[in-house]
Amino acid sequence: MKQLFVFIRKEFYHVFRDRRTLLILFGLPLVQILLFGYALTSEVKNIDLVVTNVSNDVLGQRLTNQLRSSAFFNVQEQPLSPTQIESAFKKGQIKAALIIPAGFSADFTKARHATLQLLTDGSEPNISKTVLQYVNAIVQDFQRAQQPVTSISPVITPEVRLLYNEEGNGSINYVPGVLALILMIVCTALTSVAVVREKETGTMEILLVSPFKPVMVLVAKAIPFLILSLANFAFILLLAVYLLQVPIAGSLLLLFIITLLFIATSLSFGLLISNATNSQQVALLISMMGLMLPTIIFTGFIFPLENMPLPFRWISNLVPAKWYYAAVRSVMLKGLGLADVWKEMSVLCGMTIVLLSITVKRFKIRLA
Amino acid sequence: MDPVINHQLPSPATADAAIECRELSKKFGDFMAVDRISFHVQPGEIFGFLGANGAGKTTAMRMLCGLSYPSSGHATVAGFDVYREQEKIKQHIGYMSQKFSLYDDLTPLENIRFFGGVYGVAERVIKERSRELVQSLGLEKEANKLVGALPLGWKQKLAFAVALFHRPRIVFLDEPTGGVDPVTRRQFWDMIYEAAEKGVTIFVTTHYMDEAEYCDRVTIMVDGKIEALDTPVHLKHRFHCDNMDEVFYRLARTAQRSDA
Amino acid sequence: MKRLRFILQKEFRQMFRDRTILAMMFMLPLIQLGILPLAMNLDVKHINLAIVDNDHSTYTQKLISKIGASGYFIIVTTAPAYKQALFTLENGTADIILEIPASFERNLIREGSQPLNVTVDAINGIKSGIGAAYLLTVIRDFNQDIRLLNNGQPVIAPAVIDTATSAWFNPYEKFTWYIVPGVLVLLLTLVGGFLSALNIVREKEIGTIEQINVTPVKKWQFILGKLVPFWVVGMIVLTVGLLVARLFYGIIPVGSLFLLYLLAAVYLIALLGFGLLVSTISNNQLQAMFIAFFFIMIFVLMSGLFTSVDSMPAWARTIAAGLPITHFMKAVRMIILKGSSFKDVLPVFIIEGLFAIGLNALAIWNYRKTQ
Numbered sequence: 001m002k003q004l005f006v007f008i009r010k011e012f013y014h015v016f017r018d019r020r021t022l023l024i025l026f027g028l029p030l031v032q033i034l035l036f037g038y039a040l041t042s043e044v045k046n047i048d049l050v051v052t053n054v055s056n057d058v059l060g061q062r063l064t065n066q067l068r069s070s071a072f073f074n075v076q077e078q079p080l081s082p083t084q085i086e087s088a089f090k091k092g093q094i095k096a097a098l099i100i101p102a103g104f105s106a107d108f109t110k111a112r113h114a115t116l117q118l119l120t121d122g123s124e125p126n127i128s129k130t131v132l133q134y135v136n137a138i139v140q141d142f143q144r145a146q147q148p149v150t151s152i153s154p155v156i157t158p159e160v161r162l163l164y165n166e167e168g169n170g171s172i173n174y175v176p177g178v179l180a181l182i183l184m185i186v187c188t189a190l191t192s193v194a195v196v197r198e199k200e201t202g203t204m205e206i207l208l209v210s211p212f213k214p215v216m217v218l219v220a221k222a223i224p225f226l227i228l229s230l231a232n233f234a235f236i237l238l239l240a241v242y243l244l245q246v247p248i249a250g251s252l253l254l255l256f257i258i259t260l261l262f263i264a265t266s267l268s269f270g271l272l273i274s275n276a277t278n279s280q281q282v283a284l285l286i287s288m289m290g291l292m293l294p295t296i297i298f299t300g301f302i303f304p305l306e307n308m309p310l311p312f313r314w315i316s317n318l319v320p321a322k323w324y325y326a327a328v329r330s331v332m333l334k335g336l337g338l339a340d341v342w343k344e345m346s347v348l349c350g351m352t353i354v355l356l357s358i359t360v361k362r363f364k365i366r367l368a
Numbered sequence: 369m370d371p372v373i374n375h376q377l378p379s380p381a382t383a384d385a386a387i388e389c390r391e392l393s394k395k396f397g398d399f400m401a402v403d404r405i406s407f408h409v410q411p412g413e414i415f416g417f418l419g420a421n422g423a424g425k426t427t428a429m430r431m432l433c434g435l436s437y438p439s440s441g442h443a444t445v446a447g448f449d450v451y452r453e454q455e456k457i458k459q460h461i462g463y464m465s466q467k468f469s470l471y472d473d474l475t476p477l478e479n480i481r482f483f484g485g486v487y488g489v490a491e492r493v494i495k496e497r498s499r500e501l502v503q504s505l506g507l508e509k510e511a512n513k514l515v516g517a518l519p520l521g522w523k524q525k526l527a528f529a530v531a532l533f534h535r536p537r538i539v540f541l542d543e544p545t546g547g548v549d550p551v552t553r554r555q556f557w558d559m560i561y562e563a564a565e566k567g568v569t570i571f572v573t574t575h576y577m578d579e580a581e582y583c584d585r586v587t588i589m590v591d592g593k594i595e596a597l598d599t600p601v602h603l604k605h606r607f608h609c610d611n612m613d614e615v616f617y618r619l620a621r622t623a624q625r626s627d628a
Numbered sequence: 629m630k631r632l633r634f635i636l637q638k639e640f641r642q643m644f645r646d647r648t649i650l651a652m653m654f655m656l657p658l659i660q661l662g663i664l665p666l667a668m669n670l671d672v673k674h675i676n677l678a679i680v681d682n683d684h685s686t687y688t689q690k691l692i693s694k695i696g697a698s699g700y701f702i703i704v705t706t707a708p709a710y711k712q713a714l715f716t717l718e719n720g721t722a723d724i725i726l727e728i729p730a731s732f733e734r735n736l737i738r739e740g741s742q743p744l745n746v747t748v749d750a751i752n753g754i755k756s757g758i759g760a761a762y763l764l765t766v767i768r769d770f771n772q773d774i775r776l777l778n779n780g781q782p783v784i785a786p787a788v789i790d791t792a793t794s795a796w797f798n799p800y801e802k803f804t805w806y807i808v809p810g811v812l813v814l815l816l817t818l819v820g821g822f823l824s825a826l827n828i829v830r831e832k833e834i835g836t837i838e839q840i841n842v843t844p845v846k847k848w849q850f851i852l853g854k855l856v857p858f859w860v861v862g863m864i865v866l867t868v869g870l871l872v873a874r875l876f877y878g879i880i881p882v883g884s885l886f887l888l889y890l891l892a893a894v895y896l897i898a899l900l901g902f903g904l905l906v907s908t909i910s911n912n913q914l915q916a917m918f919i920a921f922f923f924i925m926i927f928v929l930m931s932g933l934f935t936s937v938d939s940m941p942a943w944a945r946t947i948a949a950g951l952p953i954t955h956f957m958k959a960v961r962m963i964i965l966k967g968s969s970f971k972d973v974l975p976v977f978i979i980e981g982l983f984a985i986g987l988n989a990l991a992i993w994n995y996r997k998t999q
Contacts, residue, residue: 020910024918031926039944040935043757047938089796090968092958095938112787122795123965125806126670127936132793133761140768143789155741156771160760162750173751193914281826284917285648288822297667302934304755307669326720333751334718433842436999454998455844463842467835473645474638485634486843 007220014194015224021190025228029182029236036174037244044130049073050088050097052080055104059146063100066142072134089121096120096131108146164249164334175240176328177301180321182236183259184266184295186229189287191270195221196283199274215360222267229263249335258331258341261348262324268355269320275362299325323347384447386411386538386569387432392441394427401427403592404441409571411537414564416583417573420620424592425573426466426542432571433463433540446537459487462531466543468523472516476507476526479515480533487534501529521552525559532563539563541572545579557582577612586612588619595619631845635853643857649823653861657815657868662876664811668934671803675759677701678713678722685733691770695726700762717749724748724759736774797882797966808879809964810933812869813957817924820862820896824903825920827854828995829910841997851992855900862896863889882967888960891973894980895956901987902952908995927953952983 016022051067053060068075080088080097088094099117101107107114118135120128164172195218198204207217233256240246248255269291277283297303298316305316316322327344330336387409394402402424409415419425430436432445434454443450446460470479477498484494502511505525510518515526524544531539541560545553557579564570572583580586580600587597596603596619600612609615643649677695681688695701704722707713716722727745735742746763748756798805831837840850866889873879881888903920910916930937930944931953937945948954959976962968970977 018915020915021918024922028922028925031922032929035926035929035944039940039947040929041939041941043939044936045939086796087972090962090966091972092962092968108787108789113790114787115790115792118791118793120793120795121966122798122801123806123961124936125795125798125801125803128795128798128801130758132791133765136791137765139789139791143787147787156736156744156767157741158744158746158764158767160746160748160764162748162756164749164751190914197914280913281648281830284913288917288921297664303668303670306674307671308667312663312667329751330718336718340718430999434998435838435841458842459844461842463839465835465838467838469835469839471638471642471836472834473642478638478641482634482638483839483843485637486631486840486845488631488844 004216004220007216008223011194011220011224015190015228025182025186025232026235028185029178029232030239032178032181033175033236033239033243036178044127044134045072047073047096047127047131047134048094049075049131050080050085050094051075051077051100052085052097053077053100054079054102055100057103057105059105059108060100063104063139063142066138067098067135070134070138085119094121095124095127096135098135172244172246172333173329174301175236175244175246176325176332177299179233179236179259179328180262180299180301180325181292181295182232183229183263183324184291184321186232187225187263187266188270188273188291189284190228191222191225191267192273192277192283192287193280194225195271195274196277196280199278200280215363218271218359218363222271225267225270226263229266230259233259246333248332250331250337254338254341255328255331258324258327258345258348261345261352262320265320265324265348265352265355268352268359272355272359272362275359294319295321298322301325320348320351323351384411385409385444386413386446387415387571388442388444389432390442392428392431392443393439394424394431394436395439400592402431402438405589405592405594406441407587407594407597409538409569411569412564412567414560414570414572414582414584416580416586417571417589418575418577418580418586418616419573419589423589423620425589428589429540429542429571429573432457433461434458460537462534462536462539464527464531464539464541464544466546468520468527470515470523470527470530473514475512475514476518477502477511479526480530483530484533489534497533501533505529521548524548524552525556528556528559532568536568538569538571541570543573543575545574545576553579577616580612580616588616590619590622632849632853635845635849636856639853639857640860643861649861652819652823653864654868656819657865657872660815660818661808661811661869661872664814665804665807665877668807668811669803670934675701675724675755675762676704676722677763678704678716678725679706680708680710680713680725680727681706682730683728683732687733687736687774688728690773691728691767694770694773695763695766698762698766700759700766714747717747720749722749723755724763726763804877805879805965806961807934808873808877809961810931810957812866812873813931813953813960814928814933815869816862816866816892816896817899817927817953819865820858820899821903821920821924821927822917823861824854824858824900825906825910825916826913827858828904828907829913829916833912847992847995847997851904851988851995854904855897855988858900858903859893859896862900863892866892879964881964883963883969887970887973888963891956891959891963891977891980894977894984895952898952898980898983898987901984901991905987905991905994908991927951930954931957933957952980955979 049067051064053064064075064077067073076094085094085097088097097119099119101115101117104114116139118132120131122128195204198207237248241248270287273283273286277286294315298305298312298319299321300316305313308316323344327341327348330341330344385408387407389408390406391404392402392406393400393404405428417425417429427436431438431450432443434445434450434457438450445457448456448460450457471482474482480498480501481494484497489497502508505522507522507526510522515523518526528541528544531541545556548556553576560570560572560582572579574580583600585597585599586603588595596606596615598606603615604610604612607615607618609618679692679695681692692703692706696703705713705716707716710725710727713722713725713727717725725745725747727747729742729745732742732744744767746760748760750756795801828837831840870881870885902923906919906923907916910919930948930951932948937948937954937958940948955976959968959973962973
């Protein structure tokens, strides 16, 4: 036991001496939370919209003003020809152009049917679709406001309730994602590189000839990263609660247990990688490209899984972070209990057992 | 042990000093790595630099090679100032570090070609000299293998040849024979003598005391200071020792910061 | 200049001897462009809706079939009570619950007003936001319908404003058209950024940098010697990427290919300058990897790869404007999708040029031959 302690202390020195890497390990979640929380909004705002009001009549002007008062658009009123509009699109100056045709008022009041022309920049389809939605909503309101009120017009008033996220906080979804990502970096990438570095420098051989049990070598290697991960876990939760004001709806204990489980899975992954590779560069490439990218893509925290082709959804089941993400979302954001996350937890358990047994088996073979 | 080749000591009056050092120091924080060392090296001399690990040999050498700035003192190498004219110094010296530092993923010929080119040796000359070199090293068969696949002894000989390739006036060798077998070490010293014969000044650090005997003059550094500087014969005489090993032991055991 | 030739020869030799780099050059574009555009789909379709119909009237029938016909929604369940519906929201089968209260039809006809409950799983902001907006649009339409129906008497039909739209440059508003050029930029950034960041520091770790530092080679020659081979790799990656975009997704740049390459050339110099700067700062490869990862992550997230830069808050837009990738991302989309001309992207050229000069100057300045 004393040996183990000595060993773990050595590992701590390695990890905590590299201040720059340490700084990045805590800077990364901070920046991610800030960016995801504040900068990357899915809502669309400040869209540059040109209104070409050919009509120049009362209603046309009124509609323009209505558009201008909306926060979605930066409205510029300019008489542009189609070629000028195209050139503005090509320069990337505007996202949409609304043309109010000549005789708009007359069409509306006399012919009782007017047509507007909306041109959008389809190279950004989500924005172009949203622009149409917004313009339609404003035009419909406008149209209603111009009609005389009929005495009996039944009105349906939809009352929208936002569940789990009453303020519509856009960042809430990202918190579990950032957690999964950071834990993966610490446990998988750092651990694998730490072990492989000992192989490269040849110190691994020295450790293996010492009277210390080989498996304990791995255990000792893993412990500083375990502690570092827990520190990161606490740090991210604090950021989430105090910076983003995302409350922890469920049991903190359950959240902690799930996280421990995921850390175990990631550590086993890291040990397996270090077992299979001999150079730091390869270990880094595998853990960054081979694990980071799937973690970002296949957990569904940025891109919805149900939009993906079926084979991708199958693959996603192999990504541990996906299960962790789902479980944290349920507990942390929805406030659900053990009964609702036992499935995710058992998958993580299973993965850990499989990974660990492969690692130990390979380790023994190498020694034999 | 006698020198392999009978080497004539150049007379001090033949030319200006190849290396001149006055009160040269290097400080890392509070730590005096090199403490006011002074000496001069004659052209064509084989100048041995001895000391325990951590005595400051490598630090002193790095300052002379223009790899690190001195904290105080004066020094010129090949007539150039170590503060202001490092890049000119670099044109006139060769360097071989204790860590093998040719490219493992290039062949011997490619390494030679690269370093020759970097020193501005003309294409035609590079071709000519590398042919000679491969021949004299007996590397014909290995010339197109990657350097990483060569045995250490050959790597070291190759590194020395590369350090000499652009015909520098001074060559700095930092523990060049570390980890090399006795036969190769002997061959290595033959190469050193050969170069010195041609007038190249050799500045060499080493741990091996038998190698110290091969040098024209030897300095022994202890704790960043020069404790002794003379020919091996004089040193042995002065300290009443039979060999350099004993001389070194006498001086080095007073060291405060040795880890050897 | 003569020395530079020898340096370049060495760098190219080493690079083309490195299997990893060769594999990266051809496999990475295939894998990334093959997978990412299909996976990075922020198109909101298939919103899963659970309906609780407490009324079971003709009106509710009509409303439900109107919702079904809208094409946005999949009605996953019609639960008998709100509690059951809530369960589907918890386990993630449904995104939105629409609850129609009992006596919905009667109240509408008699009282002329009736609230409807819409409950949204708001954790996924995009989906809940757009989903709710779609649902409200359908309900508003339905409201319009029954207004006419209800009034019955041939009063003056209300005047209508139609909006005829056309989406230029991407008439079917395909998300892949948007994301593929973005992934192309991502690809260049990852390959160029990581390779260059890991290179010089590797020579530091092996020790060969000492041997270089003791030669009279000029600092700019050394940095340029590192930059050029990666630049060539970047151009090859771009070419492979463009081929994949054409073969897999049928995306053929509308604008001039020459212009695209020219801009990529300048951008790559800027990016590689950044990578080499990281490499000169770091002490070992692990550190270099982390520093590079940290910054490249910020670059990618802020670049407008999948979220609009214009919608960001002002401070974030300022940061985004200070990153070379943001301008490049925008310009690549402009050239590939809209066929923008040299004059249209001239400002981007100037910006990238300044970045290229600045970052490389920093890398050269920060590389110390003498400590």
